[in-house]
Amino acid sequence: MPTQDLNAFFEEIKPLIGTSSSGAVDLTDIKNSLNRGIKHLKKRGVYPARDRTDLYVYPTVWRYALPDAFQFPRNVDQPGYSRRVGYKEVDEWWRCVESEDNIMAIETELGEKCLLLKIREAGSSQVIHNGESITENGTWLVDSALTDATNLQLDTLNKEIGVGSLEFDIDVSQFVANIAGVYNATMNPVNLAAFKNKSAFLFRFFLPNASKITGFTAIWGSDSSNYYTASTTEQFQGTEFRNGWNRVGMQWKDATVTGTPDDEAIAYVYIQMEYSGTQADMTGFHFQDIRVEIPSLMEFEFYSTYFVKGADGTLKALFDGDGDDVCLLDQEDEDFLTFWGATDANLIKGQTLHYAEHMKAKNQAESEIFAKYGVSLRTPVKSYSRNAGYGRARS
Numbered sequence: 156m157p158t159q160d161l162n163a164f165f166e167e168i169k170p171l172i173g174t175s176s177s178g179a180v181d182l183t184d185i186k187n188s189l190n191r192g193i194k195h196l197k198k199r200g201v202y203p204a205r206d207r208t209d210l211y212v213y214p215t216v217w218r219y220a221l222p223d224a225f226q227f228p229r230n231v232d233q234p235g236y237s238r239r240v241g242y243k244e245v246d247e248w249w250r251c252v253e254s255e256d257n258i259m260a261i262e263t264e265l266g267e268k269c270l271l272l273k274i275r276e277a278g279s280s281q282v283i284h285n286g287e288s289i290t291e292n293g294t295w296l297v298d299s300a301l302t303d304a305t306n307l308q309l310d311t312l313n314k315e316i317g318v319g320s321l322e323f324d325i326d327v328s329q330f331v332a333n334i335a336g337v338y339n340a341t342m343n344p345v346n347l348a349a350f351k352n353k354s355a356f357l358f359r360f361f362l363p364n365a366s367k368i369t370g371f372t373a374i375w376g377s378d379s380s381n382y383y384t385a386s387t388t389e390q391f392q393g394t395e396f397r398n399g400w401n402r403v404g405m406q407w408k409d410a411t412v413t414g415t416p417d418d419e420a421i422a423y424v425y426i427q428m429e430y431s432g433t434q435a436d437m438t439g440f441h442f443q444d445i446r447v448e449i450p451s452l453m454e455f456e457f458y459s460t461y462f463v464k465g466a467d468g469t470l471k472a473l474f475d476g477d478g479d480d481v482c483l484l485d486q487e488d489e490d491f492l493t494f495w496g497a498t499d500a501n502l503i504k505g506q507t508l509h510y511a512e513h514m515k516a517k518n519q520a521e522s523e524i525f526a527k528y529g530v531s532l533r534t535p536v537k538s539y540s541r542n543a544g545y546g547r548a549r550s
Contacts, residue, residue, distance in 0.1 A: 182477060184503060185496050189481070190473045192495035193462050201528045202226045203488040206459040206470065211450035212272065213355065214280040216402060217252065218262070218392040219270040222457065224470060228259060228270065230456035240274065253316065267394060270455070278450045283345050283375065283424060286358070286443030287319045293342030293422075295321055297335075302427065303327050304335040306438075313441055315359050315400045320443035325428075326436055333434060336427040337442065340379055344420035347447055350407065351418050354447040356385060357404040358426060361441035365396040367434040371403050374425035381414035382423060383407065407447065458528075488527075491520035 256275035376382025391404035466478035
């Protein structure tokens with residue numbers, strides 16, 4: 156990626172503006188001019204800057220937070236693989252998610268954009284319980300003695316995956332604490348030794364109204380005396396809880412340990428929902444798909460809104476220091492800013508002849524940069540991965 160700092164731009168522009176003594180052009184003028192050029196590109200939807208960030212991709216986690224400078228996805232890389240990740244519109248992505256792999260989209264959720272991503276063979280996954288039956292694989296119960304949970308039943312209509320989910324209600328007068336818990340203490344033991352401290356404990360949870368929900372706690376272990384406990388106050392991808400289906404998760408390495416759990420025989424799960432004291436009675440909470448997953452580390456490459464790199468290496472949107480570098484993709488992209496600055500400089504110095512010449516060069520460079528990047532950021536493109544207080548534990 157070429158870089159050119161502000162002083163270098165100034166030295167390149169000075170010979171282009173002739174020897175007229177009228178007006179004066181200094182470094183601040185050039186800085187302000189280049190910033191106007193950058194804003195002009197962004198206004199036209201042209202983003203010739205790229206960046207990369209590490210992305211831990213889980214097999215069944217579909218939403219991921221986006222970097223602050225994100226504008227549009229370009230690539231997902233993982234050394235050693237060669238696969239294409241197709242970009243889809245959001246509605247199409249959701250229609251295809253259970254039947255297709257290697258697809259991505261950009262979704263706006265609660266006013267924030269997030270990356271929708273499903274990649275085949277990303278990481279490893281182990282189902283603990285699918286949450287699609289009350290009595291198959293042990294028996295699910297509500298903790299009606301120590302929480303507000305009540306009326307557990309199967310719902311075959313409201314589910315995010317599979318054939319059904321488990322539904323319960325809350326009666327806030329049932330217990331003094333603002334919690335609702337469900338548990339299964341008789342499920343078939345699952346060997347999770349390979350996942351210990353390397354995975355996330357995940358489940359899907361439907362909230363009919365998320366406004367008073369403050370968090371979730373998960374307990375998993377070999378029995379009600381030997382278990383791990385972890386909590387969260389947000390969805391797994393870092394956004395706040397929302398009405399509808401949420402992906403809730405906690406990192407195993409952050410869990411506290413009670414007793415001596417047998418990681419080769421995990422047979423106990425307790426899921427607890429927490430809410431504020433103003434929560435009212437409510438029906439229609441659902442959960443399903445309880446599992447652990449180890450992610451794959453990939454690189455997410457994207458078109459960036461940060462066109463400038465400071466002397467300390469910090470990426471930013473505009474020039475504000477003499478040692479700042481422009482960090483566009485190609486030298487030809489930088490030519491646009493050079494001629495933009497030269498055009499402004501000629502205006503300051505009152506040189507109409509050079510102004511016309513440089514305006515023509517600027518317009519040509521602008522046409523080329525727009526053809527290269529502008530259309531691709533308005534039309535879905537194909538990107539690819541080359542590698543591509545708790546309720547008591549009950550028995």
